[in-house]
Amino acid sequence: MKIGEVHDANRKIIGRTMLHFDAVESTNETAKELLESDVEEGLVVWADRQAAGRGRHGRAWASPLGGLYASFILRTKEAHAWLLGLLTGMPVVKALRHFGVFAGLKYPNDAVYQDRKIAGILSEGVYRHDVYHVIVGIGVNTNVDLDKLPADVQPKATTLKREVNLFVANEEFLDYLLNQIDDLYSRYRNTRIEFLLKDYRGQCTTIGKRVSATVGKEKLTGKAYDIATNGALVIIDDQGAKHDFFEGSLEILK
Numbered sequence: 284m285k286i287g288e289v290h291d292a293n294r295k296i297i298g299r300t301m302l303h304f305d306a307v308e309s310t311n312e313t314a315k316e317l318l319e320s321d322v323e324e325g326l327v328v329w330a331d332r333q334a335a336g337r338g339r340h341g342r343a344w345a346s347p348l349g350g351l352y353a354s355f356i357l358r359t360k361e362a363h364a365w366l367l368g369l370l371t372g373m374p375v376v377k378a379l380r381h382f383g384v385f386a387g388l389k390y391p392n393d394a395v396y397q398d399r400k401i402a403g404i405l406s407e408g409v410y411r412h413d414v415y416h417v418i419v420g421i422g423v424n425t426n427v428d429l430d431k432l433p434a435d436v437q438p439k440a441t442t443l444k445r446e447v448n449l450f451v452a453n454e455e456f457l458d459y460l461l462n463q464i465d466d467l468y469s470r471y472r473n474t475r476i477e478f479l480l481k482d483y484r485g486q487c488t489t490i491g492k493r494v495s496a497t498v499g500k501e502k503l504t505g506k507a508y509d510i511a512t513n514g515a516l517v518i519i520d521d522q523g524a525k526h527d528f529f530e531g532s533l534e535i536l537k
């Protein structure tokens with residue numbers, strides 16, 4: 284059920300209008316449904332909980348009350364769903380740091396603090412009436428107790444509530460986050476993507492680490508070396524060969 288609608292005319296595109304729901308299946312799905320009507324670019328769908336929150340690689344995203352679940356709609360010139368999902372990691376990390384958790388980015392876009400995941404991003408490209416849209420969904424473990432997350436997730440996860448003594452309302456966190464995303468999107472529209480990827484590289488704590496990447500049945504082990512101009516993680520394997528890694532599972536080795 285929709286419980287509110289917030290407007291912020293100070294923002295350029297992202298978050299000028301925000302629809303607040305108490306519960307939805309998935310904010311990404313609600314955003315997609317809204318594409319059937321003539322919605323403005325930058326519209327945000329925010330929910331207090333999700334009954335069927337989705338993560339990357341077809342996984343579920345546990346979405347208990349207290350967490351932050353929001354998606355926004357972009358109408359981009361290019362089919363940049365994946366790249367925008369990657370770049371959105373930066374404002375998420377910025378917001379977490381602003382509220383007291385010195386998180387970093389695990390490639391591609393997991394916000395991680397002391398090897399525990401605190402936020403994730405799922406971006407999807409969809410065509411509606413021949414127009415390409417990107418839906419970027421963000422889940423942040425804000426005011427959640429760790430024991431409200433699934434047992435298998437708990438050892439690898441953390442929450443803002445667990446790391447910071449001060450209470451941060453989701454509304455306040457989202458307001459700050461949307462300002463940062465709005466700025467990032469202006470830069471995306473006005474500057475070369477290489478500059479943004481350079482910034483991303485600076486925040487990506489995976490660079491320089493030994494990693495093990497699995498793509499389908501193939502597994503490679505080596506050092507995460509760079510971010511390529513297409514957003515791929517460049518891995519140099521133990522035999523010295525270079526690989527571009529995008530999607531698949533990535534483990535940071537000690």
Ligand code: BTN
Pocket residue numbers: 308309310311312333335336337338339340342344351352353354393402403404405420421422423
């Ligand atoms: C991941 O790290 O696997 C991505 C998690 C993305 C979760 C968010 S919560 C808001 C939006 N709605 C969804 O169903 N998923 C994303």
